[in-house]
Amino acid sequence: MKTRRSSRLLLAVSLALNVAGCVEQDESIQPGPSNPVGEARQAVVSQGIKDKVIAGYQGWFSAHGDGSPVERWYHWSGGVYRSNEGMPAPGHQSFDLYPDISEYPPGSLFQTGYAPLGNGAPAKLFSSYSADVVNKHFQWMQQYGIDGAAVQRFMTTDGVFMAHRNSVATKVKTAAEATGRLFYIMYDISGMDDATFVQMIKDDWTKTIVGQLQLTTSPRYAVQDGKPVVAIWGVGFTDRSNSAARSSELIDWFRAQGTYVIGGVPTNWRTSSGDSKPGFTEVYKKFHMISPWTVGRYKHDVEIDSYKNTHVIPDRDYCATHGMAYQPVLFPGFAWYNWNGGPKNELPRRGGAFLWRQAFNIRSAGIPAAYIAMFDEYDEGTAIAKAAEDSSMTPTNQYFLTLSSDGIYISSDFYLRLAGKATRMIEGLDALTPTVPIPYTNGPVWFRTGGEETDAALTWSNTIDPTGGGSVGVTGPGGTGGVGFGVVSGERAHGGSRALRISGRDTAATGGSFAYFKAYDVHIPVQASTQLSFWTYPQNSLSQHVTVDLIMTDGSSLRDSGATDVNGIGMHPGASRGTVNAWTQTKSRIGQWLAGKTIDRILITYDYGPLTGDFLGYVDDIEIRD
Structure with missing residues (x-):
């Protein structure tokens, strides 16, 4: 027995379309102001199909x-x-x-x-x-x-x-x-x-x-x-x-x-x-x-x-x-x-x-x-x-x-x-x-990705956000080239085979060193119940300052909101996060600080002033949900 396989692709669905002059009116629902999706056409529909x-x-x-x-x-x-x-x-x-x-x-x-x-x-x-x-x-x-x-x-x-x-x-x-x-x-x-x-x-x-x-x-x-x-x-x-x-x-x-x-x-x-x-x-x-x-x-x-x-x-x-x-x-x-x-x-x-x-x-x-x-x-x-x-x-x-x-x-x-x-x-x-x-x-899930091939992909790769923080005092690993950020496969992953990686060298012991990379372009309304979660894997102590930041449509940021995670650790990258050479999850009820705002983009960042040296950190399984 064969199923419907046309010469190139297969299978069909019936959408009742009709030509002008042959339209049967549906007496149960008449044209009018748009109803929200989920309320449309819930009433019993008439049996004719020319306008269905x-x-x-x-x-x-x-x-x-x-x-x-x-x-x-x-x-x-x-x-x-x-x-x-x-x-x-x-x-x-x-x-x-x-x-x-x-x-x-x-x-x-x-x-x-x-x-x-x-x-x-x-x-x-x-x-x-x-x-x-x-x-x-x-x-x-x-x-x-x-x-x-x-x-x-x-x-x-x-x-x-x-x-x-x-x-x-x-x-x-x-x-x-x-x-x-x-x-x-x-x-x-x-x-x-x-x-x-x-x-x-x-x-x-x-x-x-x-x-x-x-x-x-x-x-x-x-x-x-x-x-x-x-x-x-x-x-x-x-x-x-x-x-x-x-x-x-x-x-x-x-x-x-x-x-x-x-x-x-x-x-x-x-x-x-x-x-x-x-x-x-x-x-x-x-x-x-x-x-x-x-x-x-x-x-x-x-x-x-x-x-x-x-x-x-x-x-x-x-x-x-x-x-x-x-x-x-x-x-x-x-x-x-x-x-x-x-x-x-x-x-x-x-x-x-x-x-x-x-x-x-x-x-x-x-x-x-x-x-x-x-x-x-x-x-x-x-x-x-x-x-x-x-x-x-x-x-x-x-x-x-x-x-x-x-x-x-x-x-x-x-x-x-x-x-x-x-x-x-x-x-x-x-x-x-x-x-x-x-x-x-x-909702209730507004954004989720693990970087896998069937997940939401980076909107920007290796792109500093000049208005979301920029970059100062950071070069590429070993002091050459530029700081690097993107999706990597087969290195470290909390789930699946891919993760986000940020690596570079902090060259300034005073005045601050940081790099804020644009990652995902989003438009997420923050409610009181909204929570951010993600996993990080730092490979040394400097890498414990690799984290996720959020920029709102009004230009404000998560890092400067005073938000903390569920353990009371500040969400600013300056706060040390996670355990070296281990995956650690961060959860923050960001709605307590950002309710009423709208998230415009998600950043992956490094920011730490007191020390210098190479850093390499991984971020995986980012989720924003109510």
């Missing part, structure tokens, strides 16, 4: 011990039926983006063969077979304002596999009803034989979806123009075996059943070129709604903008002329390094700018709907569901993509918040905005 943003929902992850019919590791890795053999372990995984597992009930999580996460927690993964997991996913959709989900349906003669999929679909129905979200079935014909796929899908729809599971009777099953919605993904792709005749037969049959049919089609469906087979033009016209696949088709803003002009607008106009609705696809980024090779972080998310540019172009083209690929696709790094923020939330002995892999600290819920805002913008509830309109985090 829908996320593709896989629901395909399983684990040994989850009680499912297959009871094997699936999609996290290639496991063995009813066995723990093949469980995810270093070098044995088929997913790239590690999920944030912190909100799932313990009974929904299953132990892997990885070392503990960077924060010390066991490396576990969830099973989509768990009702608690499905419920949590739909609660997130409701909380963050995503209208609903297109439930992926892969067909096979394997009855055990289909029993698993049926159970997940039933749980989706229950979760959608509890949260007021929409859902509909999306058949993926990838890997299906042309001679048999039509009858298999007909039988499944009549006997299972409508008959046994009765999904279409749910008040939350999507209905457009009085017709239950069904999507068929994969029609007309050059790397799929389906013929125009068979595809046409299936669409005609669904229309005769009184359904509203969406087509997941190639990028170049309209011109029958590139990824689209010839001879499918009349087949495409049979769909009520067209949703062209875009994952992997662009990377940079100039390419996204070009795609708008060469595909989105012409597609929109063609659909309007031929009486079809239009549902563009957008995605947050892509990577399948662990599963299929290729570069790490192949299509970077760019701190949400990649997804937002697509949403901006969709709305600016007057299209009020979209399909997000995908909600829970951790396999290829396209998931918008909560994911690991940084190396502290991934196993220490295996590479995984994190949300901070672009070098910016990003909270696990950022892409849910962003998808909610994109939904509001696309649907006309918020103003058209060209740049990402939300912060990377709303």
Whole structure:
């Protein structure tokens, strides 16, 4: 059995987009002042999809011990039926983006063969077979304002596999009803034989979806123009075996059943070129709604903008002329390094700018709907569901993509918040905005990095901060060159393999010697509960004056605030810190001194007047949180 793998990348999500003149108004929510993310679209949404943003929902992850019919590791890795053999372990995984597992009930999580996460927690993964997991996913959709989900349906003669999929679909129905979200079935014909796929899908729809599971009777099953919605993904792709005749037969049959049919089609469906087979033009016209696949088709803003002009607008106009609705696809980024090779972080998310540019172009083209690929696709790094923020939330002995892999600290819920805002913008509830309109985090963690490749990266390397302290009386180690500061690998690290290192020679025994390096550009509001923590490793007594400093937006600093750590030691670098040749953690409740201010940048510093000589110190695992 194959999953949806297009000629370059894979998998889709349904975002209900429509063309001007065909917009169905959502009676439950009317355009008005913007609500905060987290309050948007929480009310029950209407069943029509022409003016909705829908996320593709896989629901395909399983684990040994989850009680499912297959009871094997699936999609996290290639496991063995009813066995723990093949469980995810270093070098044995088929997913790239590690999920944030912190909100799932313990009974929904299953132990892997990885070392503990960077924060010390066991490396576990969830099973989509768990009702608690499905419920949590739909609660997130409701909380963050995503209208609903297109439930992926892969067909096979394997009855055990289909029993698993049926159970997940039933749980989706229950979760959608509890949260007021929409859902509909999306058949993926990838890997299906042309001679048999039509009858298999007909039988499944009549006997299972409508008959046994009765999904279409749910008040939350999507209905457009009085017709239950069904999507068929994969029609007309050059790397799929389906013929125009068979595809046409299936669409005609669904229309005769009184359904509203969406087509997941190639990028170049309209011109029958590139990824689209010839001879499918009349087949495409049979769909009520067209949703062209875009994952992997662009990377940079100039390419996204070009795609708008060469595909989105012409597609929109063609659909309007031929009486079809239009549902563009957008995605947050892509990577399948662990599963299929290729570069790490192949299509970077760019701190949400990649997804937002697509949403901006969709709305600016007057299209009020979209399909997000995908909600829970951790396999290829396209998931918008909560994911690991940084190396502290991934196993220490295996590479995984994190949300901070672009070098910016990003909270696990950022892409849910962003998808909610994109939904509001696309649907006309918020103003058209060209740049990402939300912060990377709303706390309680405001910043965290250990310098690892999947953590927030230095904004500046080896750069003295002239307004934050400057440098006096310090040269390079041994008295030559300049003082050095940057990330080093394989020398000293509190966690992982990297740390920040500052080294030099203090040349002035009187008048003070110091070097203040800019490290991270941030914008962090300080509350009374805000705390700073970090680890230091001094290699001699002078190095005990290597530490972290903060510069506020008003120009004031942590070092001159009078702040102390939890042991009463001053936060000024002049105070000796830590034990020579050992890692020591510093914690300071900085909110006691800085509440109401905003942190503008984080510095790594050396500052000590009385002695001279070489110093070399390491700093690791910096965190600012409430």
